[in-house]
């Protein structure tokens with residue numbers, strides 16, 4: 001198929017879901033991917049209910065032995081405060097190894113008559129007129145879709161002078177077989193180490209643990225020792241021996257976390273979906289769900305402008321949720337600590353607030369004003385509390401809150417404002 005209606009670069013979650021959606025609309029689709037060599041070793045595994053719903057609408061099925069269901073998250077604050085349970089209201093999240101997800105999607109694309117898979121080839125460059133240069137020669141299509149992830153070649157071709165993404169942190173991931181979570185059926189976010197630790201059941205017989213190490217962090221050779229000394233003591237006691245073995249046996253997967261605002265959806269005959277549009281810290285686990293929603297919205301949109309508008313309005317709240325969590329969980333300054341305490345106090349005090357928070361985290365409520373209201377309430381409480389303990393600091397704290405609170409009015413949150421940052425080279 002030399003000139004398909006649609007050429008999709010990238011057969012990850014966004015590319016496969018786009019292929020299925022567009023082929024359902026009657027388009028002939030060529031789905032091109034270079035294969036595992038260009039895929040990150042550690043990638044998304046937790047899918048929020050909004051993403052699960054897209055998979056259901058596509059008809060993707062997983063067998064029970066390959067995935068796990070979750071009712072929500074339990075956040076374990078530092079300093080021995082009581083844990084906070086955030087429940088998914090009336091729906092559940094799903095987790096599975098990233099390869100299980102892409103394999104299930106690829107199986108569906110292979111079975112679709114409108115889709116041709118081309119493995120072992122990659123897109124080198126594309127123009128906004130639908131011309132693509134690939135390792136398999138040149139293609140001309142009505143639409144080129146850049147679903148080629150964080151280092152998208154399609155995006156680079158359309159925006160060659162763009163500044164690189166901002167480096168936020170590194171993630172180390174280990175998998176423990178036959179281990180038990182403190183409470184089954186939930187993801188656990190443990191705070192108190194230099195960065196958050198996430199624990200969740202990946203499959204019925206394995207749990208995933210990720211350790212987030214803020215930049216700059218120690219140099220690569222010292223990282224394992226850093227994890228053993230600074231992170232391991234925060235794990236539940238029963239998991240520590242197995243985690244120590246996994247870390248010292250070097251059974252660790254690494255990923256670098258970067259931030260690029262979701263600000264560019266392509267031009268004319270080139271559309272971007274998933275991480276190619278922009279990406280964020282994996283802490284809020286939004287990437288997969290946003291990738292699946294992008295794919296669905298692109299397939300349903302009458303033109304690129306309509307897709308851009310819908311995707312932007314869906315991504316505003318998640319981007320800001322990720323920014324807030326990143327700031328509160330990764331930055332140890334006094335303002336972040338105050339905001340985090342106030343947010344947890346809000347959650348402790350009201351089941352309604354935890355439900356709202358979970359709907360926002362799970363992409364079930366992507367409206368702006370409820371999120372703005374949450375921030376205003378949290379900021380107000382921080383101010384009141386700091387006034388009680390340190391009255392002279394009140395004006396300064398108010399100015400800091402106002403300055404940082406300015407992000408609410410912005411299109412893209414200043415993720416790293418006030419946090420350590422450097423650029424990916």
Ligand SMILES: Cc1cc2nc3c(=O)[nH]c(=O)nc-3n(C[C@H](O)[C@H](O)[C@H](O)COP(=O)(O)OP(=O)(O)OC[C@H]3O[C@@H](n4cnc5c(N)ncnc54)[C@H](O)[C@@H]3O)c2cc1C
Nearest residue numbers: 010012013014044045046123148149274275282285287288
């Ligand atoms: C450590 C870590 C943990 C994460 N955890 C979660 C989580 O729990 N939940 C969540 O929702 N998100 C998570 N994410 C984010 C999530 O992995 C991504 O948002 C998601 O994979 C994006 O899907 P995608 O299809 O856009 O891109 P990718 O999954 O990156 O897929 C891109 C595809 O494009 C192919 N490709 C690359 N270059 C080319 C080219 N030139 N031509 C053709 N094909 C090309 C690649 O081979 C790959 O198959 C995590 C990310 C990281 C780094």
